[in-house]
Amino acid sequence: MFRLENRAAPSTLMAWCSPVLAVLLTMLVAGALFWALGKDPLAGLNVFFLEPLRDANGWAEVGVKLIPLLLISVGLAICFRANVFNIGAEGQLVVGALAAGAFVLQVDTGENGGFWLISLALLCGMAGGMFWAAIVAFLKDRFNANEILVSLMLVYVAQHLLSYMVHGALRDPDGFGFPQSSLFSDGFLLPAVLPGTRLHVGIVLALAAAVLGWLFLTRSMSGFRLRVGGMAPLAARYAGFSSRKALWMSLLLSGALAGLAGAAEVMGPVGQLTPSISPGYGFAAIIVAFVGRLHPLGVIFSAFIMSLIYIGGELAQSRLGLPNAITGIFQGILLFSLLACDVLITKRLVWRK
Amino acid sequence: MDAIAPLLAATINAGTPLMLAALGLLINEKSGVINLGSEGMMLMAAIVGFAVAVQTGNAGLGFVLGALTGMVMAAFFAWLTVWLGANQVACGLALSLFGVGASAYIGIPFSGSSLVVAKTGIPFLKDIPFVGPALFEQHYMVYVSWVLCALVTWFLARTRAGLVLRAVGESPSSAHSLGYNVRLIRLGALMFGGACCGLAGAFICLVYTPMWVENIVAGRGWIALALTTFATWRPLRVMLGAYLFGGVTILSFHAQALGVPVASQLLAMMPYLATIIVLVLISRNANWIRLNMPASLGKNFNPNS
Numbered sequence: 001m002f003r004l005e006n007r008a009a010p011s012t013l014m015a016w017c018s019p020v021l022a023v024l025l026t027m028l029v030a031g032a033l034f035w036a037l038g039k040d041p042l043a044g045l046n047v048f049f050l051e052p053l054r055d056a057n058g059w060a061e062v063g064v065k066l067i068p069l070l071l072i073s074v075g076l077a078i079c080f081r082a083n084v085f086n087i088g089a090e091g092q093l094v095v096g097a098l099a100a101g102a103f104v105l106q107v108d109t110g111e112n113g114g115f116w117l118i119s120l121a122l123l124c125g126m127a128g129g130m131f132w133a134a135i136v137a138f139l140k141d142r143f144n145a146n147e148i149l150v151s152l153m154l155v156y157v158a159q160h161l162l163s164y165m166v167h168g169a170l171r172d173p174d175g176f177g178f179p180q181s182s183l184f185s186d187g188f189l190l191p192a193v194l195p196g197t198r199l200h201v202g203i204v205l206a207l208a209a210a211v212l213g214w215l216f217l218t219r220s221m222s223g224f225r226l227r228v229g230g231m232a233p234l235a236a237r238y239a240g241f242s243s244r245k246a247l248w249m250s251l252l253l254s255g256a257l258a259g260l261a262g263a264a265e266v267m268g269p270v271g272q273l274t275p276s277i278s279p280g281y282g283f284a285a286i287i288v289a290f291v292g293r294l295h296p297l298g299v300i301f302s303a304f305i306m307s308l309i310y311i312g313g314e315l316a317q318s319r320l321g322l323p324n325a326i327t328g329i330f331q332g333i334l335l336f337s338l339l340a341c342d343v344l345i346t347k348r349l350v351w352r353k
Numbered sequence: 354m355d356a357i358a359p360l361l362a363a364t365i366n367a368g369t370p371l372m373l374a375a376l377g378l379l380i381n382e383k384s385g386v387i388n389l390g391s392e393g394m395m396l397m398a399a400i401v402g403f404a405v406a407v408q409t410g411n412a413g414l415g416f417v418l419g420a421l422t423g424m425v426m427a428a429f430f431a432w433l434t435v436w437l438g439a440n441q442v443a444c445g446l447a448l449s450l451f452g453v454g455a456s457a458y459i460g461i462p463f464s465g466s467s468l469v470v471a472k473t474g475i476p477f478l479k480d481i482p483f484v485g486p487a488l489f490e491q492h493y494m495v496y497v498s499w500v501l502c503a504l505v506t507w508f509l510a511r512t513r514a515g516l517v518l519r520a521v522g523e524s525p526s527s528a529h530s531l532g533y534n535v536r537l538i539r540l541g542a543l544m545f546g547g548a549c550c551g552l553a554g555a556f557i558c559l560v561y562t563p564m565w566v567e568n569i570v571a572g573r574g575w576i577a578l579a580l581t582t583f584a585t586w587r588p589l590r591v592m593l594g595a596y597l598f599g600g601v602t603i604l605s606f607h608a609q610a611l612g613v614p615v616a617s618q619l620l621a622m623m624p625y626l627a628t629i630i631v632l633v634l635i636s637r638n639a640n641w642i643r644l645n646m647p648a649s650l651g652k653n654f655n656p657n658s
Binding site: 004006085087139143144145146148149150152153154155156157160161163164167168280283284286287290323325326327328329330331332333335336339340342343346 | 389393433437438439440442443444446447448450451452453454455457458461567571572575576578579582616618619621622625626628629632633636637639642657
């Protein structure tokens with residue numbers, strides 16, 4: 001029988017390999033799932049993991065999903081490194097989208113727009129997300145309220161707030177009473193980077209965020225303090241690093257990035273405010289952050305895998321007649337697989353009779 | 354008075370799933386394990402219980418299989434966290450995300466179907482004016498939740514097994530050196546929590562709103578987690594908190610009918626805002642939390658090292 005035995009020291013090799021193993025394990029489980037559902041496993045895996053990458057348009061669509069996932073998960077990686085469990089990025093995304101959308105609807109005359117107004121709208125989105133995260137930071141800092149629960153509750157509050165606004169103040173007056181805002185005019189849509197596809201400049205922002213996040217964590221003093229605070233709180237206190245500062249900084253940063261993701265969504269693929277801006281990007285980004293090893297560059301890899309699963313899920317709907325909900329199942333399995341594979345970092349499998 | 358009795362009855366109805374789930378999570382946390390998977394376990398149990406009840410016409414069977422679903426998921430969580438030593442927060446989140454997706458998938462054929470589950474109540478007692486209809490004309494699971502609350506109180510405060518459970522949550526290494534099997538005890542606690550969350554999920558789909566729509570649990574799993582903190586890990590306060598939140602939910606439903614000129618979406622925020630406010634009020638006093646919180650909450654224990 002196989003047994004798990006403690007390693008003398010954590011294996012660096014496994015720390016690198018386990019996300020890859022987790023993806024392979026997810027594919028294995030996914031294949032088994034297809035088989036159980038009466039579909040050809042190979043055809044199913046083909047639809048999920050290869051089909052989206054067949055042509056340039058497929059790559060662009062994967063990129064469209066990658067933008068919000070990458071933006072949010074870079075922020076979450078920083079948060080989790082500091083041991084601040086911000087689980088409510090979904091709410092921060094929604095408020096960011098709302099803030100950016102409200103700004104656009106205020107200034108949009110149909111003929112203006114352009115670089116400066118778009119930048120202002122994106123900043124509004126960042127401010128919105130930051131504000132929503134600041135509530136969490138404030139309640140944790142001032143009253144010691146658990147950040148996991150507060151940020152989660154704020155997700156539901158944000159969703160109802162968005163629904164309230166698109167049913168009321170921000171509803172399209174010519175929209176036949178549908179709960180959605182009017183469409184943003186072209187001057188307020190993020191320009192495409194690949195002509196003919198939906199891939200917009202958000203991808204540049206997202207990749208820049210990943211690189212900046214990496215520089216912040218590994219090359220700056222504040223990033224160093226933040227990591228020490230997360231790994232060894234006592235050592236950090238002894239060194240005089242403020243845990244309050246780490247709490248505020250990590251939450252504001254991740255809130256701003258989630259808000260930016262929301263703004264980029266409404267000014268990118270969505271193009272207006274609707275009651276459902278995001279198919280759970282904020283929650284999926286938690287998985288992305290963990291699978292990416294809480295490393296701002298590692299999350300590029302995991303965000304890519306995750307967007308692939310999103311697009312694969314959409315394709316599976318049309319090609320295999322499988323419901324879209326299967327995407328959520330795959331995402332859950334991916335995180336389970338990673339958590340299970342991570343055991344091999346501190347333990348090893350040995351064969352024993 | 355005539356208007357108040359139905360409101361009271363509805364409050365108890367709305368509070369029951371929160372109470373069931375929170376009592377289970379309380380036992381989890383007393384053993385030192387925090388399971389953020391409650392939302393996912395409740396959703397899975399809700400759809401399984403509902404599907405079984407629709408197919409067989411037997412609501413009781415729905416509750417049993419709902420509880421079993423919760424237990425299976427909890428056992429998987431226990432394997433990952435207690436045996437393999439994976440991070441409890443991450444595993445719980447994975448369990449919830451998985452439950453949201455899988456329940457939506459399983460629920461597709463049942464979307465929009467509904468069923469009627471009779472509220473039998475307690476004979477004779479339900480004929481008492483005012484109190485009778487409010488307290489004693491409920492579904493039997495309401496009384497199960499009361500009995501459960503009494504049992505959990507008694508178990509934790511008065512039994513040897515309860516003492517061992519608390520010891521495991523306070524200091525697993527001491528419990529281990531006294532010869533108790535920390536892993537098995539935590540597995541048991543988690544399975545109990547899973548069963549309770551399962552009953553709570555099934556209750557939502559079979560009694561509270563007897564139908565299936567995607568994501569019907571709508572954050573009650575998270576609220577139940579907040580309730581254990583709110584109750585500073587005491588079962589009777591869990592009951593109080595559950596009915597308080599039930600009351601807020603019911604008030605937000607009825608506020609418009611009562612003539613409060615507030616949009617329905619803003620009223621729908623109330624239970625979540627109430628949770629935040631209550632968490633803040635409780636957490637403000639660090640001593641309440643620190644004195645009562647199981648000392649090893651969220652920390653894994655490895656007997657071999």
